[in-house]
Amino acid sequence: MSRSVRLVPAVVALLALTATACDGGVHGTPGGSGVRDPYFPKAGNGGYDVGHYGLALDYTPATRRLTGTAVITARATQNLSAFDLDLAGLHVDAVTVEGRKARFNRAGQELTVRPHDDLRKGETFSTTVRYSGVPHTLTDPDGSKEGWLPTADGALGLGEPVGSMAWFPSDDHPFDKASYDITLTVPEGLQAVSNGELADQSTRGGRTAFHWHVAQPMATYLATVAVGRFGLIRGTGPHGLPILTAVDPTQAKASEKVLAQLPAVIKWEETNFGPYPFSSTGAIVDRPDDSGYALETQNRPVFPGAPDTGTLVHELAHQWYGDSVTPKSWQDMWLNEGFATYAEWLWWEDHGGESCRQTFMDYYNGKDKTIWAFPPAKPSSAAHISDGPVYQRGAMVLQKIREKVGDDTFYAIIQGWAAAHRHGSASTADFTAYVQKKVPHQDFSEIWKDWLYGDGKPARP
Numbered sequence: 001m002s003r004s005v006r007l008v009p010a011v012v013a014l015l016a017l018t019a020t021a022c023d024g025g026v027h028g029t030p031g032g033s034g035v036r037d038p039y040f041p042k043a044g045n046g047g048y049d050v051g052h053y054g055l056a057l058d059y060t061p062a063t064r065r066l067t068g069t070a071v072i073t074a075r076a077t078q079n080l081s082a083f084d085l086d087l088a089g090l091h092v093d094a095v096t097v098e099g100r101k102a103r104f105n106r107a108g109q110e111l112t113v114r115p116h117d118d119l120r121k122g123e124t125f126s127t128t129v130r131y132s133g134v135p136h137t138l139t140d141p142d143g144s145k146e147g148w149l150p151t152a153d154g155a156l157g158l159g160e161p162v163g164s165m166a167w168f169p170s171d172d173h174p175f176d177k178a179s180y181d182i183t184l185t186v187p188e189g190l191q192a193v194s195n196g197e198l199a200d201q202s203t204r205g206g207r208t209a210f211h212w213h214v215a216q217p218m219a220t221y222l223a224t225v226a227v228g229r230f231g232l233i234r235g236t237g238p239h240g241l242p243i244l245t246a247v248d249p250t251q252a253k254a255s256e257k258v259l260a261q262l263p264a265v266i267k268w269e270e271t272n273f274g275p276y277p278f279s280s281t282g283a284i285v286d287r288p289d290d291s292g293y294a295l296e297t298q299n300r301p302v303f304p305g306a307p308d309t310g311t312l313v314h315e316l317a318h319q320w321y322g323d324s325v326t327p328k329s330w331q332d333m334w335l336n337e338g339f340a341t342y343a344e345w346l347w348w349e350d351h352g353g354e355s356c357r358q359t360f361m362d363y364y365n366g367k368d369k370t371i372w373a374f375p376p377a378k379p380s381s382a383a384h385i386s387d388g389p390v391y392q393r394g395a396m397v398l399q400k401i402r403e404k405v406g407d408d409t410f411y412a413i414i415q416g417w418a419a420a421h422r423h424g425s426a427s428t429a430d431f432t433a434y435v436q437k438k439v440p441h442q443d444f445s446e447i448w449k450d451w452l453y454g455d456g457k458p459a460r461p
């Protein structure tokens with residue numbers, strides 16, 4: 001920059017002063033304890049962007065004790081004197097930044113790290129957190145359980161919306177996606193299943209380590225581990241896509257038929273949504289009481305007992321809508337659930353069930369008035385981000401778009417959307433802008449006003 005060679009003397013003096021006052025010439029400020037999510041203001045942290053999580057975890061179901069080392073590689077997005085990670089419960093034994101011991105402090109879910117030297121904007125730095133303890137089961141604002149869930153024969157780590165912080169320190173917000181290596185060591189005879197692909201497995205001294213590699217960016221809430229007795233079955237889907245299912249033996253018989261549909265579901269979804277976004281797929285089927293809900297954990301959704309076909313279609317559709325194209329904030333949840341619900345409608349339409357128009361009308365005229373409680377793009381509070389308006393009325397937005405543009409353009413929109421934000425994060429405003437740009441000669445403002453943002457039941461279906 002030519003401007004910098006003509007600094008006036010006062011500025012030069014000021015720069016010299018700052019340089020001597022701070023170690024290494026960098027003067028940082030704290031990164032901040034959240035990213036202003038409208039529903040979860042403390043989720044995520046400011047001042048850096050994570051590129052990779054290296055998690056080495058050791059878990060013993062009998063004592064429920066977890067010991068972990070998290071190596072977090074991140075890039076500073078400002079000069080940093082301190083930064084936060086999200087961690088709920090557990091004991092932090094030590095923190096280092098760039099190999100040097102760092103001071104840290106804990107307050108609620110915020111683990112504040114003060115590196116020995118301030119970090120320079122743009123710098124990539126590595127933070128190691130050693131921690132241990134009995135991880136907590138957290139209760140969502142909507143009352144469901146997440147975080148670390150002990151099960152009959154092991155445990156489940158589930159993270160939507162803010163449960164991952166119960167088992168590893170992170171920038172726990174969907175906006176900051178990263179690649180992962182998760183190594184989980186458990187007593188020999190048990191399995192530890194996670195996202196991505198199994199890179200390595202080794203047994204020593206009565207304990208088995210499972211190393212899972214997740215190459216494509218993943219949001220923290222989509223990370224999972226499942227410890228227990230599982231039957232692991234490998235297969236291949238379309239174009240050689242590796243499939244790995246992990247099924248609790250008590251659920252094996254009930255799961256057999258539905259899991260046999262998995263390759264066909266992926267194939268059908270590729271036809272509708274475009275190329276499958278990850279390097280493997282599958283499912284984890286634990287027992288019905290273990291979680292009480294299914295979750296679209298990346299590569300390998302978790303099911304509480306054998307899923308029905310609709311739920312399998314739903315969680316696999318999330319691999320495109322939610323896992324690959326991830327919401328920028330928790331306000332954008334309908335981009336996940338509206339799409340995954342619409343995938344179920346489409347599946348039935350294509351497989352001898354009722355048409356999407358009919359399903360839409362069933363909801364429009366249905367007895368369940370709760371779907372009109374709030375507009376899909378503006379959930380009434382954090383306790384309601386997974387309510388009917390986000391799911392069913394979210395799907396109704398897509399039906400309205402489809403009816404306006406016709407099938408060819410509609411499929412071009414939903415495939416184009418998945419392609420445009422593949423492995424990224426996107427907001428509702430990004431979506432409406434995308435649709436409008438894709439179909440410039442039509443005006444979608446009525447649909448946005450009545451179906452996406454408007455209060456109450458729209459006057460006309």
Ligand code: TRP
Nearest residue numbers: 140160161293294295296385386
């Ligand atoms: N996303 C899950 C699904 O649709 C449902 C779910 C589980 C959820 N836990 C949640 C949604 C917490 C919001 C918040 O399959």
Ligand code: ZN
Nearest residue numbers: 314336337340
């Ligand atoms: Zn869903």
